[in-house]
Amino acid sequence: MNVSALLAVNGRKYPDKPALVAGDAELTFAEWNDQASRWAYRLREHGVEPGDRVVLMLPNCPEFAVFYIAVIRCQALVVPINARSTQEEVRYICEHAGAKALIVHEALVHAVNEWIEQGTNLLAIKTGGSQGVWLGTVAWETGEDVLGKLDEFAIDPDAPNLTEDSEVSILYTSGTTGRPKGVLYTHRSLLTVATMMAIELSIQHRSRILQLMPLSHSAPLHLFFISGLMVGATQVMALTFSPELLLSLVQKHRITHFFGAPVAYLLTMKHPEFARYDLSSVEFWMYGGAPLSKEMAAQMEQAYGRDKLACVYGLTEAGPTGTRLLHREHPDKVGSVGNRGVLFAEVEVVDEAGRPVPAGTPGEVRVRGAGSMKAYYNNPEATSEALRDGWLYTGDIGKFDEDGFLWIVDRKKDVMITGGVNVYPKELEQLLERHPAIAEVAVVGLPHPEWGETVTAYVVLVAGADPAHDWLTEVRGFLSGHLADYKLPRQVKVLAQLPRNTSGKVLKHALRDSAAQKEVELT
Incomplete structure (x- = not known):
């Protein structure tokens, strides 16, 4: 096949x-x-x-x-x-x-x-x-x-x-750490992850899939476009995303499955007419790309229904394939990405030597399964670093809790080492997102002659907040009591906006670059 x-x-x-529906057009x-x-x-x-x-x-x-x-x-x-x-x-x-x-x-x-x-x-x-x-x-x-x-x-x-071993496509990664890399797939990769998603989330011949996230990304393309093609589902598509489009198309076409980034759900539920739309046809609201905080999860469950929310975790190089979490099955574990590898996939958390680590200990997440990439296109060095001993090393830092649920801690390349101790930016970011005057935040480590790296928080303020305020004192005071002293930022910089790529991901490498900092900082 x-x-x-x-x-x-x-x-x-x-x-x-009908296979494809876009506005008045239908194929x-x-x-x-x-x-x-x-x-x-x-x-x-x-x-x-x-x-x-x-x-x-x-x-x-x-x-x-x-x-x-x-x-x-x-x-x-x-x-x-x-x-x-x-x-x-x-x-x-x-x-x-x-x-x-x-x-x-x-x-x-x-x-x-x-x-x-x-x-x-x-x-x-x-x-x-x-x-x-x-x-x-x-x-x-x-x-x-x-x-x-x-x-x-x-x-x-x-x-x-x-054949299933024939090369079929290349997707380029979003390039949040530099130049994007081409991820090379075989037909086996695509067929494996599409079959997995159809079984894991009940995508069938009668399903109606809404495609608003870019089909240049692996999750909407492989997990939903290819799975919909495989089972003969109808797919509704639009040129771009907007809350109004999401709500109106779900109602008009009786959509059963939608995948989006968490921000798509959060923006949509703020639509002033959200409550008047009939969204009852949806069987699964699926999200990925970032785990939810407890606060975000509670809001989404109230708006979309706990029984219909599902988190999927994976990365482009894995197909994507990895884990999934249904809110209805494990409401107390929302924020994690599940407790097992999905169909055809195994997931482990390991140390630098590739040995599985005990529960509660952070390590690198690795995935094994037929859905993973064949290689990075024209990049043997990066391929040998990512594919080792039959496993794909994701570059994500995660840990299993005592119940076997996987929690993503951060990206390996984003982990800061200050004074010889690891600090995970995501931990700080999730706390600072709760500050009423902070709209967005990104935490990075900048070089320091004595400590190795110094914890630096870049913040975008809500409208009306004073950029001249002493934000270092403010931020350290807000975090005090939640984090150990060595994790607290030593610098806080106010930006007009965070640098992002076309996928909306924050470009932390740009924040680490002094020239880029000068370009984005407010004066």
């Missing part, structure tokens, strides 16, 4: 069933399957060969779904990237991946047009009509029907030459 064959099979089984499984084959033919016609890399810069739209399968049917590797990527980010990924083609939504061409117009070896394709050096897909839709000519390029929707 392979990803292309999933659509081919469902195109025959459910030809008239049945048969239409999606046929369109993917047509566009695969056109890609081959324009020089995309087996093994080539094709970058997709597309938001959540039917064209993304069609091109995703079309590239795979060319036996090329599909490389989805965030639709909000900058020209510099797109250029880096295209060059690192050695891309043959770049496919961009017509509304996003302006973001990269300057670079493309200067001349590259890339085949530049856009949705809509042709423009300058850009080849438009309108001509593909209105030209000759090529379904009867697929043999010319050996295009078979069932893709019999693609």
Whole structure:
């Protein structure tokens, strides 16, 4: 089995069933399957060969779904990237991946047009009509029907030459610690995590999945897009997220499954008309990317229902696969990420020598299972560091409690060592988020000649708060009694905003860089 064959099979089984819904547009499984084959033919016609890399810069739209399968049917590797990527980010990924083609939504061409117009070896394709050096897909839709000519390029929707060990795609990590790395997957990786999610959270033929989180990210793409494709579910998509869209689409389309970052839920439940929407069709509200604090969990359970909330933990390199927690099963353990590896996965917490540590002791989380990446693309050094002895080392610091539940403490690279003692930034951040005058906070370790690192808190204040206030004294006083003295910040800096990447993750490496600090600090 392979990803292309999933659509081919469902195109025959459910030809008239809606597969993709976006606004007024709707594609049945048969239409999606046929369109993917047509566009695969056109890609081959324009020089995309087996093994080539094709970058997709597309938001959540039917064209993304069609091109995703079309590239795979060319036996090329599909490389989805965030639709909000900058020209510099797109250029880096295209060059690192050695891309043959770049496919961009017509509304996003302006973001990269300057670079493309200067001349590259890339085949530049856009949705809509042709423009300058850009080849438009309108001509593909209105030209000759090529379904009867697929043999010319050996295009078979069932893709019999693609095995589960064949390479299929590359996702680039968010790059919170520097340049993003390309995570290389096989069909086995994708099929494993999609099957896991379908079983763990009851995604079935009758399910209706809402896709508002970017499909360039592994969780929405592999856990829900591929699992929905696998079981023949209907998927509703929109170009971007907003609380209004989430509420209205759930009600209109009787959505059964939605995945989002915790912030998506927190923003949505503040919508002034939240209570008037009918959200009763939802079977699972799933979140990931960050565990919930007790306060956030209580708010979300009241708004969305404890029985329907589920946390999933994993990382891009793992497929993602790892653990999951249902609020209804373990309401007293909310904030943890569960007490077992999900289907097909094992999870351990180990010391620097790779030995499992006892309950209550922090260590690095490692994951083992068929859903993990094959390698970092074109980066053997990073691959050998992450994949060891059959395990994927996540870079997350976690600990099991006495009941066997896993709690994520921090990222290994973010852990500060001050005076020879480990300090975990997340511990401070979660406490400081409770301060009524602090809207956002990031804690990092800055170099110190004697202590190694000094604990530094960067804070964004709520509207009306005085940036000239003595925030170091304020913060240390607020934390006193909650944390040991050596963990308290020695510096507090007020920022207008925290530096973030296109995925919304805080760029702590930028905060550690003195030049970047000067750029973001308020004067």
